[in-house]
Structure formats: C-alpha cells, structure tokens
Amino acid sequence: MLAGDMLRRSAERFPLKTAVIWEDQTITYEDLNRTANKLANALISAGIKKGEKVAMLCRNRLEYAVVFFGVARSGAVLVNVSTLYSPDELAFVLEKADVTTLIYESLFKDKIEGVKGQPPLLSRYVSIGGGTDDTDLADFYAAGDESYPDIELKPGDPFCMTYTGGTTGRPKGVLCSHLNRYITAHTVAMEEALDERDAIGMVTPLFHVAALNIMFQPAVLVGATSVFLTKWSPDAFAQMVRQNRMTAAFMVPTQIAMVVSDPGFDAGAYESWRKVSFAGAPMPDWVQKEMMRLLPNVAMTQIYGQSEMGVLTSLRAWYLQDKLGSIGRQAYNVDIALIDTEGHPVPRGQIGEVASRGNNVMLEYYNEPEQTAAFWRNGWAVTGDLAVMDEDGFITLVDRAKDMIISGGENVYPKEIENAIYELDAVAECAVFGIPDDKWGEIPIAYVLLKSAASLTEEEIVDHCARRLARFKRPRQVKFVESFPKTPIGKIQKNLLRDKYWQGKEKKI
Known part of the structure; x- marks a missing residue:
C-alpha cells in the first residue's frame, strides 16, 4: 500500500468525519484528501521530480497533515526536520539530505534566514503562518488540481526520511519506503487496538517517527480522529483530553510521569482516556504502578522499536503486572531475533543483540553506504541493543551496544x-x-x-x-x-x- 492510499481509503469510508483537530481548526477526511491532492499536484507543477527531497520544519499543527500526504502523493520524499535544531545542525541536515524545497512554519523564520544560501540544492522556500517574504503554503497549492496525482508509484519507492543522531557525531538520514511505514502503521493499529471510534492525541513532535509514523499514520489508516497538541504541559494535555474526548495517545515516559505527579491531577479530566502506548526511554516501575492506580481504565501498551525498523515488540496491558520491565513480545507482523556477533540467533535465556528483517526495515541510511552496510549482519538488521528472551518469548533489554x-x-x-x-x-x-x-x-x-x-x-x-x-x-x-x-x-x-x-x-x- 502507498502512504497516500491510507488517506484515500479513509476519505472514501468516512468522508465527513473529522480527520484532524488542531486548536480551533478542524478538517474532514474528504477535505484533507482533496487538499493533499492540491498540494501534490502543485509540487509536480512546480517541477519537483519523483524522489526529490522536500523538507518540513514545523510544530504540530494542521498543515503537517496536508504536507505529509501531499508530498507522499507527489512522489517526492518528505524529510522531517527537528524544530530543535540549531541553525548549524539545520543547515547540515538540509544539505546532507539534498533538500530542494523547504516548507517551514514562520515562527522559525529567523532560523531559516540563517541557513539560506548554504545548502546548494535548496532553492524553494514555502512558509506556514504568514509574516515572511516567502510564498505562503495555502497560496502555493491554491491552483493545484483536486484529483489524485497521475504519477506512477510503487510500495517499495522512497517515501520519507527522518534524521537520527549518529555515533560519528552527526545525524544520519533514515530513508524508508511506503511499504516500510505501512507495515509499522498496521503493526500499531493491531497491537494497540485502534479503530475509527478513537480520538488519538499527538502529543509528541510530529517530526519524530513516534508521532508521525507510529501514531498519526495508524490513526489515518483506521479512520480515527487525530488531535494535535502543539506545546506539551500536563495542563494543556488534560484540557485537550477533556475538550476533545481523547481516547488514545502515544507518550514518552517523562510525559506520563508528569501527568501522575501533577499537583493539580484530576482524574475527571481523563474520563474518556482508554489507551496509551509508551516508548522512547526507560519507564520507571513506580510511574507505571501509579498510572494503573490513578487511571485504572487506561490500558498501557509498551512498544519498542527504532526509526530504522518501526515497531518491533509490544507489551500489552494484560501482561504488564507479570512482565514489568520487559519490552514485550515480537509484534505480530515483523520478524525479530536475538543474534550473536556472527548474526546467528542465540538460545532463549542467553544475551544477544536485538535484530529484525523484512519489509518493516528501512531502505538505507541516505548516502551512507558504509553505515548502511554495518547496519546488516548475516541478513539481519541490528539495533545496537542487547537483550534476553525468556521461555514465553518476552524480551528484556539488558544494555546498549552503544552509548546513546x-x-x-x-x-x-x-x-x-x-x-x-x-x-x-x-x-x-x-x-x-x-x-x-x-x-x-x-x-x-x-x-x-x-x-x-x-x-x-x-x-x-x-x-x-x-x-x-x-x-x-x-x-x-x-x-x-x-x-x-x-x-x-x-x-x-x-x-x-x-x-x-x-x-x-x-x-x-
């Protein structure tokens, strides 16, 4: 499946259903589908070729959904750029990724002015929110055709790129195909039991794989409503849950800890909340126990994965008490193993490096052939994480092979x-x-x-x-x-x- 087809199918199934809520703005699946087509066709009309790199520098706001699917349907590759980058880091990534077009929120115009003229291929700037001399995004796609773009795309074609920090001291681009990210979207939809009845909070930055590919894509796949939160705080989160009847969210452990430790905690604000998944950092046992005590109706699912491979394991809520500290079992539609230094699976109970193979694994580290080659061992893609698997198939991480x-x-x-x-x-x-x-x-x-x-x-x-x-x-x-x-x-x-x-x-x- 192509990324653009996820939105198309949900627009066909739920045309008038709200697809995205951001502050006081909403957009239906039908309108999001139509607007994404307009942007895709505008990009094609501007001369952007299949495989060309279009970067997005933006906080969580409605336009991110339009750009995500519009670029996907144009055949270009969306490079998701961290809003936390310094100008030097931003210039490095834009040049390293061969970006030719940058779509950015005008809040960051000073940062953008600091990089203009540096990346040699970057020649087109499109702004969001007004107040700049660059073309406004809405004006850019205003004349775009509303029909689905007539461009040949295959599931194995490059689709998106995120930059992950590297042990060499500079980030490297994780280039993934439409199929790679579809596999992950389906993994999450199944493992976290998401469906069209859900209102799903995007409370981590959309430039991260966690929010964009591990939560927003599954939400669109199943026809749920996505609620974007721009600036995190426990108060803002509680207000978002209450106002939008939010039912599900992905959060990093620090956010969950802040919720359960909030002096103003009010369980009534979270009455609609039923599902939360977490990953990205160690979750202290006390936080999980406190979450279960304060909000017993919220089912917690721990997931584990990487930008390069998507979601690899999940620990469902009903296993949490007995398997606290584990990252769960292999997800239903991916292959993983714990391997030795030669790339051979180790027996259960022995320490090995977590590895995966299959259509969930990235295409390459962009323009990094040596790092890409080192990523593979005997046909397995390696994570750099050491772990042990018990007789029930539950995996516990014991150390990192790197110092991250x-x-x-x-x-x-x-x-x-x-x-x-x-x-x-x-x-x-x-x-x-x-x-x-x-x-x-x-x-x-x-x-x-x-x-x-x-x-x-x-x-x-x-x-x-x-x-x-x-x-x-x-x-x-x-x-x-x-x-x-x-x-x-x-x-x-x-x-x-x-x-x-x-x-x-x-x-x-």
Whole structure:
C-alpha cells in the first residue's frame, strides 16, 4: 500500500468525519484528501521530480497533515526536520539530505534566514503562518488540481526520511519506503487496538517517527480522529483530553510521569482516556504502578522499536503486572531475533543483540553506504541493543551496544556533544555519558580535561554547547578532571566513570 492510499481509503469510508483537530481548526477526511491532492499536484507543477527531497520544519499543527500526504502523493520524499535544531545542525541536515524545497512554519523564520544560501540544492522556500517574504503554503497549492496525482508509484519507492543522531557525531538520514511505514502503521493499529471510534492525541513532535509514523499514520489508516497538541504541559494535555474526548495517545515516559505527579491531577479530566502506548526511554516501575492506580481504565501498551525498523515488540496491558520491565513480545507482523556477533540467533535465556528483517526495515541510511552496510549482519538488521528472551518469548533489554543517552524521550549521542566541546581551544580531552535523573530518566554529564595552564568554566562549556546544539543536548553538569582511565590502546573507559552514578539504580534501556 502507498502512504497516500491510507488517506484515500479513509476519505472514501468516512468522508465527513473529522480527520484532524488542531486548536480551533478542524478538517474532514474528504477535505484533507482533496487538499493533499492540491498540494501534490502543485509540487509536480512546480517541477519537483519523483524522489526529490522536500523538507518540513514545523510544530504540530494542521498543515503537517496536508504536507505529509501531499508530498507522499507527489512522489517526492518528505524529510522531517527537528524544530530543535540549531541553525548549524539545520543547515547540515538540509544539505546532507539534498533538500530542494523547504516548507517551514514562520515562527522559525529567523532560523531559516540563517541557513539560506548554504545548502546548494535548496532553492524553494514555502512558509506556514504568514509574516515572511516567502510564498505562503495555502497560496502555493491554491491552483493545484483536486484529483489524485497521475504519477506512477510503487510500495517499495522512497517515501520519507527522518534524521537520527549518529555515533560519528552527526545525524544520519533514515530513508524508508511506503511499504516500510505501512507495515509499522498496521503493526500499531493491531497491537494497540485502534479503530475509527478513537480520538488519538499527538502529543509528541510530529517530526519524530513516534508521532508521525507510529501514531498519526495508524490513526489515518483506521479512520480515527487525530488531535494535535502543539506545546506539551500536563495542563494543556488534560484540557485537550477533556475538550476533545481523547481516547488514545502515544507518550514518552517523562510525559506520563508528569501527568501522575501533577499537583493539580484530576482524574475527571481523563474520563474518556482508554489507551496509551509508551516508548522512547526507560519507564520507571513506580510511574507505571501509579498510572494503573490513578487511571485504572487506561490500558498501557509498551512498544519498542527504532526509526530504522518501526515497531518491533509490544507489551500489552494484560501482561504488564507479570512482565514489568520487559519490552514485550515480537509484534505480530515483523520478524525479530536475538543474534550473536556472527548474526546467528542465540538460545532463549542467553544475551544477544536485538535484530529484525523484512519489509518493516528501512531502505538505507541516505548516502551512507558504509553505515548502511554495518547496519546488516548475516541478513539481519541490528539495533545496537542487547537483550534476553525468556521461555514465553518476552524480551528484556539488558544494555546498549552503544552509548546513546535517552533524556525525556530524546535520543542524545555523546559523540555529538563531545565534538562541540572539542571546539573549545582549552579542552584537551572530554567524555560525555548519561547519569540518572528523576525527571528526564537520564541527563548528559561531561568530564573535561583542560590543556596545561588553560582556563575554562562550567558555564562557558554549557553555553557553548547550547549555541552549537539543540538545547536538550547540552551537558547538565561538567566536571573537570586531571586524567582519564584508559584502555591499553588509549580509549577512555567511560564505564568506569559512569558506573558509580548507577550504583543501586537499575538502568532499564
């Protein structure tokens, strides 16, 4: 199935049903389908070719739905760009992805002005919300034909790209096909029991796979109503649930923790809420137990996956008590295994690396042949996560093969922070890793060795990182050291620095 067909079929089944709610704006399936066609045809008329890259920089608002399906039907590839990027990061991604057209919310016009003229292929700017000199999105597609675009597309054609942080210090593009994301949409619809009666809250950013592909696409697939929340807070979420009779949502554990810890918590505000799925970071046991106590009618489903592979496992609500801490079983329509270093499945009860294969797995890391090749092992796509499977088929993660930090549901790669710190002339060596935090799960800490006679303060390092990187990536603490523990080949032994912070604490990844 093509991505555009998900919307077309729901528009045929539920033409007058509300497809998306954003603040005081709504759009029906019939109108969303028609508007997506107009945008697709406008893009084609503007000369955008099949496979060309169109980027979207925008918060959660109604236009994201139009752009998502309009670009999909045009044959172009939608590059979903984080609104948290600094201008340097944004310019890097737009150039790396070969973006030729950028659709952006006017709120970010200053950031856009800072990158204009840098990515060599980027020549077309379309704005959302007014107040810029660039063409307004509504004006851009106003003359577009309302009929379904006449362009040949196949399920295996490239459809969308998201950028994920890389251990090399720069993000890499996860290029997926229509079929890849359809498989994930169907996985979620089935595993989370979504249907056309649901009003589904999109409360994490749509530039993330979690909201866009793991929640919005399934919502459209089944004909549910999507409710977009632009700015998260427990109060805003409670108001959204109450006003829109929201029944389901995907949330990162930090958000759930904020709901159950809210001093103003009112169970009455959540009367309509029946389903929640979570992933993206460790979920403390106390949060799950408190959620079950305060909102016993909300069924919790833990999911696990990656941008590269979609959803791989699920832990349904009825298993939660007995399998607390597990990420669940293999999802019904994907293949996974725990494999050894040679790519062979390990026996149950033994530690192996979580891997998958099949139509759920991405096409490639865009223009990264070496990283793409390293992604595969004996026909299996590897996750970098080590786990163990019990006799019932339930999987528990035991460690990460990489040093990624998950802070508030955001992936933070230490190498990227280290590269920024190394830009400071006074720094001789540094090491960044995650330490436990009650609110965010983990936060980055930087250990820094200064050059002889050099001077630098913690505030200067943090401020430099905040200028160079998205704010959530900045180190929350900096410690100055006189030396580092190292291996015989000179590699800093981060585990020796990190372990003391986790003594007496279970690091569930």
